[in-house]
Amino acid sequence: DIQMTQFPSTLSASVGDRVTITCRASQSISDWLAWYQQKPGKVPKLLIKRASSLESGIPSRFSGSGSGTEFTLTISSLQPDDFATYYCQHYNSYPITFGQGTRLEIK
Amino acid sequence: EVQLVDSGGGLVQPGGSLRLSCAASGFSFSSYWMSWVRQAPGKGLEWVANVNQDGSAKLYVESVKGRFTISRDNAKNSLFLQMNSLRAEDAAVYYCARLLDSSSSIYDYWGQGTLVTVST
Numbered sequence: 225d226i227q228m229t230q231f232p233s234t235l236s237a238s239v240g241d242r243v244t245i246t247c248r249a250s251q252s253i254s255d256w257l258a259w260y261q262q263k264p265g266k267v268p269k270l271l272i273k274r275a276s277s278l279e280s281g282i283p284s285r286f287s288g289s290g291s292g293t294e295f296t297l298t299i300s301s302l303q304p305d306d307f308a309t310y311y312c313q314h315y316n317s318y319p320i321t322f323g324q325g326t327r328l329e330i331k
Numbered sequence: 332e333v334q335l336v337d338s339g340g341g342l343v344q345p346g347g348s349l350r351l352s353c354a355a356s357g358f359s360f361s362s363y364w365m366s367w368v369r370q371a372p373g374k375g376l377e378w379v380a381n382v383n384q385d386g387s388a389k390l391y392v393e394s395v396k397g398r399f400t401i402s403r404d405n406a407k408n409s410l411f412l413q414m415n416s417l418r419a420e421d422a423a424v425y426y427c428a429r430l431l432d433s434s435s436s437i438y439d440y441w442g443q444g445t446l447v448t449v450s451t
Contacts, residue, residue: 225393258437260376267426267441268376279439311376315436319392320378 226250226314230323236331241302245326247295247312255291256316262325263308271310272297302328333357333440335427340445347417347449353410353427353442361385361405364430366438367412369423369447379425380412381436395421414447422449 227250237243247257255275260268270279272288275295285300299306307330312323339351351367367379380401381390389401400413410427424446428438 256435260438262376267443268438270431270437270439273431273435273437313376313437318381318390318436320436322376322378325375 225319226253226316226321228312228314228321228323230310230312230326232326233324234327234329236329237302238331239302239304243299243302243328245297245310245312245328247290247297247323249293249295249314249316252292253314253316256314257288257290257295258313258315259286259288259297260311260313261306261308262311268311299328333429335429335440335442337425337427337442337445340425340447342448342450343417344451345418345449348413348415349417349447351412351414351425351427351445351447355408355410355427355429358429360403360408364433364436365401365403365410366428366430366436367401367410367425368428368438368441369421369425370444371420371423374423377423378436381430382410384433417447417449419449422447 229248257275259272262268276288287298309325309327311325334356336354366381382401386403398416402411424444426444427442429440431437431439
């Protein structure tokens with residue numbers, strides 16, 4: 225199985241900050257990587273697919289990059305609505321696996 | 332509007348069974364792969380199972396193989412998860428989710444989730 229490791233597990237930041245979350249795959253997954261945002265008590269929301277393709281309706285301050293085993297999610301200027309938990313997910317092969325999550329909290 | 336409504340969760344003893352349901356509306360249900368994804372309280376997301384459009388292809392995470400069965404009824408726009416021999420580690424919120432497309436096992440719509448508690 226492909227293991228997905230995210231870091232940091234928790235990130236403290238302020239409104240307006242630029243933040244980057246990293247996701248590492250245990251083997252190459254090409255660009256078969258998605259990012260989700262989940263707020264407490266809510267369902268996950270798809271942000272990015274194919275490592276860097278922004279979903280419709282997602283603000284342009286979100287961006288993704290990477291291929292192979294190393295990927296990043298960047299938020300260029302944090303907004304109050306962005307404080308949430310972020311998950312990466314590979315879909316290169318079965319079983320599909322998610323990272324353990326990165327909790328983005330207000331500093 | 333796409334809607335997925337999960338139901339069927341509850342408290343069950345270890346070794347017991349439960350059947351989850353997901354009622355879909357607002358899209359052509361029979362055209363999409365569907366999935367169950369779970370999330371233990373305070374934990375991350377775990378893929379459980381996928382089923383293709385006509386129910387002929389089913390995939391499971393290793394930990395539930397032989398115990399869980401995913402199925403669908405396209406005439407009733409419904410997805411199901413039959414869970415047998417439940418264990419404490421199966422306790423989670425279970426979400427049904429729609430796959431974005433048949434070539435990408437990523438999820439664009441999710442049900443609200445149904446909580447499964449496994450305890451004596």
